[in-house]
Amino acid sequence: MPVHSELYHQISNELKEKNVTLVAVSKTKSVAEILELYNLGQKDFGENYVQELAEKYHQLPKDIHWHFIGHLQSNKVKLIAPFVHLIHSVDSEKLLKEINKEAKKNERIIDCLLQVHIAKEETKFGLDENELEQIIQALNLANNTSEEKSIKNISIKGLMGMASFTDDEKIVRHEFHSMKSLFDKFSAALSFQPSAFSILSMGMSADYKMAVEEGSNMVRIGSLLFGERNYTKS
């Protein structure tokens, strides 16, 4: 299925005007489809599966910014650590430490977002407000005490979240609003890198306009750009 180029330019321009970064979510989509969008000027792409991302990275132009947006297992971090641009889905201290370790091996600093659990559904990954607070405290502590314990090869750039899957706009708007409040609260709490905390990743095909109205500055859009995903054929 060809990429919807007119719609792409329309969305891309609309977001650029508002200083919102567009991440094109290309999971299950082919290298050819990604190239089509790349040739229209898109540089940021998001993937959910480590293996799929690693394969696409090797086949596609090296100036693509690859965003990892799926659930990440610690033992797979090493596969994306050499090249990943931003990991949106950090949901534990253990994972942060693993990312830090692999970043160090690759002599780079990996940018990360902490994934917030805001939707009502039980199935969604992410940290609640208390867990978020604990992680940020642990990071402040580690980086303010010994050099040896410091977590210097990651940079926490902000938060990522998903709203509930519902047609009820009120619920979705309320959840985006809560995420923005958390973002504002925690941007003040990261004592060791206050200015770097600047990304709020929220909004997908169905709800990105509302997310931007509520303060998102990075949206992750898949099906609207690439067409519906077909999981059976991939």
Ligand SMILES: *Cc1c(COP(=O)(O)O)cnc(C)c1O
């Ligand atoms: C698949 C996915 C998206 C994109 O979803 P669409 O509804 O196709 O825009 C965004 N964020 C995450 C975390 C995803 O898994």
